[in-house]
Amino acid sequence: MAIQTENISIEKSTTTKINEVDFSKLDFGKVFTDHMFVCDYENGQWQAPKIMPYQAMTFEPSARVFHYGQAVFEGMKAYKDDHGKVFLFRPEQNFERINKSSERLAMPAFPENYFFEGLEALLKLDSDWIKPGLGNSLYIRPFVIATEPAISASPANTYRFMIICSPAQSYYNSPVRVLVAEQFSRSANGGVGAAKAAGNYAAQFYPTSLAQKEGFQQIIWTDADTHSFLEEAGTMNVFFRVNDKLITAPVSDRILDGITRKSIIQLAEDLGITCEVRQVKVDEIKQAAKDGSLKEVFGAGTAAVISEISAFQHKDELFEISGVGAEDSYAKLFKQTLLNIQYNVSDDAHGWRREVK
Numbered sequence: 001m002a003i004q005t006e007n008i009s010i011e012k013s014t015t016t017k018i019n020e021v022d023f024s025k026l027d028f029g030k031v032f033t034d035h036m037f038v039c040d041y042e043n044g045q046w047q048a049p050k051i052m053p054y055q056a057m058t059f060e061p062s063a064r065v066f067h068y069g070q071a072v073f074e075g076m077k078a079y080k081d082d083h084g085k086v087f088l089f090r091p092e093q094n095f096e097r098i099n100k101s102s103e104r105l106a107m108p109a110f111p112e113n114y115f116f117e118g119l120e121a122l123l124k125l126d127s128d129w130i131k132p133g134l135g136n137s138l139y140i141r142p143f144v145i146a147t148e149p150a151i152s153a154s155p156a157n158t159y160r161f162m163i164i165c166s167p168a169q170s171y172y173n174s175p176v177r178v179l180v181a182e183q184f185s186r187s188a189n190g191g192v193g194a195a196k197a198a199g200n201y202a203a204q205f206y207p208t209s210l211a212q213k214e215g216f217q218q219i220i221w222t223d224a225d226t227h228s229f230l231e232e233a234g235t236m237n238v239f240f241r242v243n244d245k246l247i248t249a250p251v252s253d254r255i256l257d258g259i260t261r262k263s264i265i266q267l268a269e270d271l272g273i274t275c276e277v278r279q280v281k282v283d284e285i286k287q288a289a290k291d292g293s294l295k296e297v298f299g300a301g302t303a304a305v306i307s308e309i310s311a312f313q314h315k316d317e318l319f320e321i322s323g324v325g326a327e328d329s330y331a332k333l334f335k336q337t338l339l340n341i342q343y344n345v346s347d348d349a350h351g352w353r354r355e356v357k
């Protein structure tokens with residue numbers, strides 16, 4: 001049956017896959033909910049948005065996204081509290097960021113009312129897929145692709161904006177070992193590093209696979225010019241704790257402006273923890289590791305919230321980090337503080353939660 005909201009027509013799925021899903025054994029990003037949001041851009045404007053049953057789509061092989069990678073995306077989550085209320089965390093930041101990414105990829109901006117109406121209608125329809133319990137969530141993937149069938153290397157005239165959702169489980173992410181980049185680069189000055197452009201991720205797969213062969217799960221990227229400043233990891237910004245002070249790199253046109261990162265910087269201020277936002281020299285962190293003042297290194301991003309780093313390698317030197325896993329670690333403190341806000345357990349002094357009503 002089709003239902004019309006203010007702007008969106010909704011075709012409800014007549015069946016549900018939810019009973020086939022084992023929510024205690026979810027592989028991240030492999031199972032999708034019953035519905036998806038779709039909006040096409042044609043004749044210079046976004047057309048009427050639709051919600052429809054999650055399904056495969058067909059595109060011409062010449063669609064430009066397949067040839068030139070004109071594609072951007074976002075990653076956000078919905079959380080359910082113990083009373084069944086559903087919340088988003090700073091979703092306006094994801095909205096602004098996808099349009100910033102689109103602008104960098106010469107793609108049209110998506111309207112704010114369509115984004116939020118679509119997202120909220122989709123979450124209401126698929127609300128049963130959001131399980132309560134700290135750490136359980138629904139991962140939300142908005143994305144835009146160039147659909148115009150034409151293999152000429154220029155921006156497309158037609159696009160598709162979509163939102164798909166995948167249930168994600170609370171999981172304990174064990175500390176990771178990382179390699180500091182010396183040869184490959186993730187981004188360049190004036191490039192697309194600050195955009196969530198699909199190609200940024202594909203370009204990391206090969207160097208990351210080489211690092212994995214050496215026993216590292218991830219790479220910490222450095223500046224492409226000199227490889228002497230630590231920037232960010234594959235899907236996380238990075239924080240260093242030297243004694244009781246935090247340090248993180250400033251965002252730039254090479255580094256993604258992470259929402260978890262900016263929330264941690266604010267929470268550090270609230271908690272009276274000094275957080276320096278400045279360039280982080282590889283040598284400085286190596287020295288701190290040698291003299292014992294480097295207590296923690298952790299990544300921050302929507303998917304894992306906080307991911308502790310237990311060791312890093314630069315050139316031929318391997319450094320184990322002493323404070324990893326400690327009960328009084330900043331990693332644990334920030335993770336718990338963020339989860340409490342996201343799951344409506346604690347006050348929300350900065351108005352970061354947005355209830356989906």
Ligand SMILES: Cc1ncc(COP(=O)(O)O)c(C=O)c1O
Nearest residue numbers: 235236237256258259260301302
């Ligand atoms: C390259 C990169 N850096 C950092 C982040 C963390 O950003 P956020 O905290 O907004 O998820 C992500 C994930 O979105 C990312 O892909």
